[in-house]
Amino acid sequence: MTFLSDRVNRIPPSGIRVFFDLVLSSKGIISLGVGEPDFLTPWNIRDEAIYRVEKGFTTYTSNKGLEELRGAISHYLKQQFSIAYDKHEILITSGVSEAVDLVFRSFINPNDEIILPEPSYVCYRPLIDLCDGKAVPLDTSLTDFIPRASDIEALVTKNTKAILLSYPNNPTGQSIPPSEVSKIADIAVKHNLLIITDEIYADLSFDSFQSIASIPNMKNHIIYLNGFSKAHSMTGWRIGYVCANEEYIEAMNKIHQYSALCAPTLSQYAAVEACQNSSDEVQKMRQSYLERARYFTKMMNDVGLTTIMPSGGLYCFTSIQSLSMSSLSFAEKLLKEYQVAVVPGNVFGESGEGYFRACIATDFNELKIAAKKIQEFVTEHD
């Protein structure tokens, strides 16, 4: 007999755990397996938190988060992405991860289907499972990792509740072109579906980015997620947020008030500073990621490993199909023979098999050595 719940037992053990443990215990490797920026949080943001510590801003905030922060985010979204949410339509969470969990728990009934374009970040499927929902994957590998509206529509059934979008995408780095974004919005309206859009990498778009949440008159269909971890190099601060109409926000707040109470107070003050005074820093970081993404993309394509230039974010997603080996065995061999760690593509769904993800937020000299080692690996195993 086990004390564990059936619910938690249903989450399959991660098949990749052994490989991850191997990487974590390896010394002297260059890791392109990292999942966060390589810049420290800009100093003005850290300094703001220090000031708040000194002044004793250490109590809870309201459940929904500091009014000042929600106001700053409202202004920020309007400026950056032409997205209009009032401060009462914003809920501050402990990272976007909490927001994703809140959304699923607030909107998924048993057997509801969520259309999930893959490859995608790893948290969605298990969290949908925990709510007794059903993730319906859409393989985007044949369409340059861009989900087509027609392919999404083909998966719609009477049980479909929502479409989950996470673009610019982890791991592929791709975004959905504006024309396709509009079509997806039309499908949501036509079939009365919710769109859950996780845009944590949007601020690191190399080209202009159109959010589906900027389309007018869609508010009843949209749940918008974003946060400070990636663009502002604030991964450890744990500040995300969810935007939606007031009814939805109040519903999610019912869970949030009991499960989290509020997001970390000091981090919320730091996030206000991030919203208001960090655009130059973010621009510098974005430019640096762009340069390194271009570099890595070119190095991989030069040696026959097809890599589509990412449109934003921290990752390149590279095909190893020319090498006739699995993603995992490629990653294991690369680690053992060349001391370079990457994330096997199948971690991000079946459609990621035949690829690996490389984090380009890596010191340029190390990125260069790693890219050259991958080139050598290809020459040797070709």
Added chain:
Amino acid sequence: MNLIQNQILELLKKNARYSNGDISNMLNVSESVVETEIQGLIEHGIIRQFTTIINDNNIDDYPIRALVELSIRPEKGTGYDAIAQRIFSYDNVVSHYLVSGKYDFLLVVEGSDHKDIAHFVFDKLATIENVKSTTTHFIFKSYKEHGVLMEEAASSSRLAILP
């Protein structure tokens, strides 16, 4: 300056050892364009030198530095520039600025030891007719040079692998 020139300068400011090939890949332009642009920047006197930032805090027998403030009586016709030339022409003046505020010239002066610098200030700078007064600040420790921290601050390391 055009956008590419700007981006090349920003990269070279960070790391003068980037190869033309690296820069070409990072900026998505051909290597020959990078070469031509860098050559142009050199010819137009915008790039003056490719140099190295050294942390001399822990090097024994390394030249020491002082900031020297000079109040100047400018000359009719040539203003500060002619006097400046008499000063910056000394090899041990490694930087020389005309500044606003209580004094006019701010120099960074290098010498083998304190005596060496003191001698230079008293004997060479203070004796110039247009120099009204001098104030010398010896540099004890350098925290940051050209945007680079001299000692890497301790920070938490990232998890080597994370989806």
